[in-house]
Amino acid sequence: MTFDLFDAPPRAAREPIGPAAFVLPGFALPRVDALLDAIGDVAARAPFRHLVTPGGFTMSVALTNCGALGWTSDRRGYRYSAVDPDSGAPWPAMPEAFALLARDAAALAGFDGFAPDACLVNRYQPGSRLSLHQDRDERDHGAPIVSVSLGMPATFQFGGLARSDKTVRIPLVHGDVVVWGGVDRLRFHGVLPLKDAPHLLDARWGAQRINLTFRKAG
Template sequence: MAEQAFLLKGFLQGNDAALITALKDITTQSVFRHMITPGGYEMSVAMTNCGARGWVTDRRGYRYDALDPLSNASWPAMPALFKQLAEAAARQTGFPHFTPDACLINRYAPGAKLSLHQDRDEQDFSQPIVSFSLGLPATFDFGGLDRKSPVTPWLLEHGDVVVWGGESRLFYHGIRPLKKGSHSLPGNCRINLPFRRAY
């Protein structure tokens, strides 16, 4: 995709059903919610987290927090399968020391999108981002270090994994509005699991 940025087509095939089952357990403990940006806008993507830290946004800003603000309890533990697959994808793409401590869980309904942004709330930018795609296909825009850099659209389908780090770690990226459809596992939505090393 770019220097030190890779698309692994179908990497999750064979593990997809187990991932969806584990997700149901997580989202029973920490439900999906539409978070509010610091500017007061409700995000179209529904989110929750698992792992030692969870990414949150509200009027106070973007950050990682050890507690779910809705329950004031710890986020659900990251399933072993999640961690194993994220680390395997990282190793395959040249990042052998990646160990995630945070997994954001994004649910895209038709029409939901994510504007171009950088992942920069983590403390160590030497660690890559490993992003799983499940369910409906989506168009992933991958740009450069500047918001105005040209973007390249990539089709992300069920079972695909994107890994980016090194020179591409702070590249802008986003998801175009999701088109309507249905999938046999998660149904009429797309599930995205970006794994990060927050601390």
């Protein structure tokens, strides 16, 4: 699924990784400029932060949110909130560029009419990782998950409905989008520790990976 950056054959419009799960190679590339501007606007109003898990561990991935609801964590548990706990203000509105990308990617994967109300913006730096987990804090498990990779490459782990199920490792590069829903909606997934491999063709991203995860939470 990966190719040399400068000698890459065309990739399929969507590559199945499950019955209702797909990688959309390079789908976000035509929208990168608008996405980068929107990420800056969101972070200016709700800065990235490292949250604490209910077990007392500090997450290696920094995050912020936009949309009507934002995902957050502390010693009391994981949950969605309509306000940023750091400021007490509502999360920034979801940028139009975000909402359009999520809708279009979901439609290509067979999920028409997706209207996310939450976007978790994760910032990975070398060594950051995301342990295997399920996205089950949302009220609506009938809607898909849309995950957008920007910046440094990463290895996505996609497992089964039990944590002990075998996982597959899926290389993701700048502009790739992963969509999963339906029978695959509650599959365990994660990201292996990020290697120090800055984006070679666009210095604006530097030594980081930005991941946008769109959900219907409310």
